[in-house]
Amino acid sequence: MSEQQSRRPRRPAKPYRRPQKDPVRILAFEALRAVDERDAYANLVLPPLLRKAREKGDFDARDAALATELVYGTLRRQGTYDAVIAACVDRPLGEVDPPVLDVLGLGVHQLLGTRIPAHAAVSATVELARVVLGDGRARFVNAVLRKVARDDLDGWLEKVAPPYDEDPEDHLAVVHSHPRWVVSALWDSLGGGRAGIEELLEADNERPEVTLVARPGRATAEELLREDAAVPGRWSPYAVRLAEGGEPGAVEAVREGRAGVQDEGSQLVALALAGAPIEGTDTKWLDGCAGPGGKAALLAALAAERGATLLASEKQPHRAGLVARALAGNPGPYQVIAADGTRPPWRPGTFDRVLMDVPCTGLGALRRRPEARWRRRPEDLDNFAPLQRALLRTALDSVRVGGVVGYATCSPHLAETRAVVADVLKQHPDTELIDARPLLPGVPELGEGPDVQLWPHLHGTDAMYLALIRRTA
Numbered sequence: 001m002s003e004q005q006s007r008r009p010r011r012p013a014k015p016y017r018r019p020q021k022d023p024v025r026i027l028a029f030e031a032l033r034a035v036d037e038r039d040a041y042a043n044l045v046l047p048p049l050l051r052k053a054r055e056k057g058d059f060d061a062r063d064a065a066l067a068t069e070l071v072y073g074t075l076r077r078q079g080t081y082d083a084v085i086a087a088c089v090d091r092p093l094g095e096v097d098p099p100v101l102d103v104l105g106l107g108v109h110q111l112l113g114t115r116i117p118a119h120a121a122v123s124a125t126v127e128l129a130r131v132v133l134g135d136g137r138a139r140f141v142n143a144v145l146r147k148v149a150r151d152d153l154d155g156w157l158e159k160v161a162p163p164y165d166e167d168p169e170d171h172l173a174v175v176h177s178h179p180r181w182v183v184s185a186l187w188d189s190l191g192g193g194r195a196g197i198e199e200l201l202e203a204d205n206e207r208p209e210v211t212l213v214a215r216p217g218r219a220t221a222e223e224l225l226r227e228d229a230a231v232p233g234r235w236s237p238y239a240v241r242l243a244e245g246g247e248p249g250a251v252e253a254v255r256e257g258r259a260g261v262q263d264e265g266s267q268l269v270a271l272a273l274a275g276a277p278i279e280g281t282d283t284k285w286l287d288g289c290a291g292p293g294g295k296a297a298l299l300a301a302l303a304a305e306r307g308a309t310l311l312a313s314e315k316q317p318h319r320a321g322l323v324a325r326a327l328a329g330n331p332g333p334y335q336v337i338a339a340d341g342t343r344p345p346w347r348p349g350t351f352d353r354v355l356m357d358v359p360c361t362g363l364g365a366l367r368r369r370p371e372a373r374w375r376r377r378p379e380d381l382d383n384f385a386p387l388q389r390a391l392l393r394t395a396l397d398s399v400r401v402g403g404v405v406g407y408a409t410c411s412p413h414l415a416e417t418r419a420v421v422a423d424v425l426k427q428h429p430d431t432e433l434i435d436a437r438p439l440l441p442g443v444p445e446l447g448e449g450p451d452v453q454l455w456p457h458l459h460g461t462d463a464m465y466l467a468l469i470r471r472t473a
Contacts, residue, residue: 019127023053025106025127026128027059028071028074029132031071032105050064050067069114070106072207074105074108077109077113078177078370078371079374081105085101087156088148100129104144107121122145126138129141160174162174172198177205182363185415200457204456208456210241212242212254213259213298214239214258215238215258215301217301217305218258219253219259221239227240227246228246230246235459236271238267248261260297263461264461265364265461266461269466271440272436272439272466273406274302280402282306282352283352284309284353285309285352289315293323295408297327311335313338314339317338323336341394344394346398348397351403352404353405353406355408356408357409357410358420360411363376364410364462367456385420389423392407392421396469404434405470405471406466407467417465421469430471432469436451440452444459452465452467
């Protein structure tokens with residue numbers, strides 16, 4: 001190097017630029033971390049985060065809508081996005097730190113699942129990475145997202161999803177972001193060909209409407225329909241749907257407990273049990289798995305109109321407290337207790353109507369809890385099976401001769417629905433299945449019966465299952 005070159009002044013280093021904090025994306029990242037680290041549910045984590053942000057003055061309605069879309073969109077499409085990310089990194093995804101994967105997921109959703117321009121999506125996500133991960137890992141995020149931005153979602157699916165003809169279930173799992181075993185289980189329950197299962201998986205990835213229930217004797221659907229952006233329910237006479245962005249907490253009847261948030265499928269289960277024909281008296285009703293209280297509140301209101309009493313039983317004390325809160329103000333008599341439904345404190349043959357909405361995998365509510373699809377495992381079915389059968393046996397023991405039991409579950413998996421009913425009824429020859437379909441008037445495509453399976457893509461509800469059973473001797 002010559003003396004002249006050695007004396008040439010060096011370029012001054014660029015001053016360090018602090019990352020710009022984006023409250024919307026930081027909140028979305030915090031919600032995803034809570035879901036990942038604490039096994040929290042987004043529908044429980046996100047509302048308090050949004051409320052706190054609004055109280056601080058950081059958020060307006062558009063910010064809240066974007067944060068909600070980022071969280072739920074990333075969770076719903078996590079399987080698809082993970083396949084895309086895996087194709088853009090030089091290591092197995094298991095070796096990428098979970099916080100980095102959460103930031104990448106947010107970035108990929110903006111690139112492939114929203115209308116945010118690619119340069120803005122990459123820039124905003126890299127800035128988020130600088131704030132929550134540091135500059136070093138932000139450079140990794142930047143490199144990955146620039147690879148992702150080279151193609152759109154359809155282009156990436158051509159690369160990362162196996163052809164349908166070679167492996168139909170794996171193809172659907174990647175394209176529609178469901179674990180393969182869930183795709184297989186849903187397909188078995190639904191039956192039919194490719195079109196039906198694709199419509200169901202697509203419905204699982206759509207944002208569900210908020211549905212309200214007007215509790216009889218305390219509120220009416222007509223009252224709720226006076227709210228902005230409210231439209232009638234499809235099937236339940238007590239249901240009112242809020243258009244996108246509707247806030248249940250802003251509805252006076254909801255704040256006062258005269259109405260509540262309840263999926264229309266859940267309402268139909270309660271209404272079918274209440275409408276089933278029985279012989280003799282009709283004064284004592286039981287909800288044997290009542291938490292968190294939506295069906296119990298509707299049943300209690302319907303019972304009050306007939307002069308009947310509801311006993312709402314829930315094993316977990318804190319959930320029993322939620323039931324008591326949901327039933328507070330009911331116009332008729334009711335009782336809430338914390339009790340184990342497999343060892344009930346009441347005498348056999350006590351009740352005229354019994355509902356057992358049993359604990360399950362929740363595969364019927366993946367629209368509302370998209371993270372559940374990644375948490376559940378096939379072995380969970382074995383864990384639930386003994387409890388589901390025990391609770392149905394309790395229900396059949398608890399109802400009097402001539403009375404009716406409703407076995408319900410928010411899962412369409414055959415191992416949690418028809419298999420449970422068939423196994424238990426083999427041990428109870430003193431029972432008969434009632435055709436539940438006429439008790440859901442106007443609801444189409446209910447199958448061959450006598451039980452009923454609702455579907456998101458056919459009915460706009462959670463995938464609720466219901467079997468009605470009469471005690472005959």
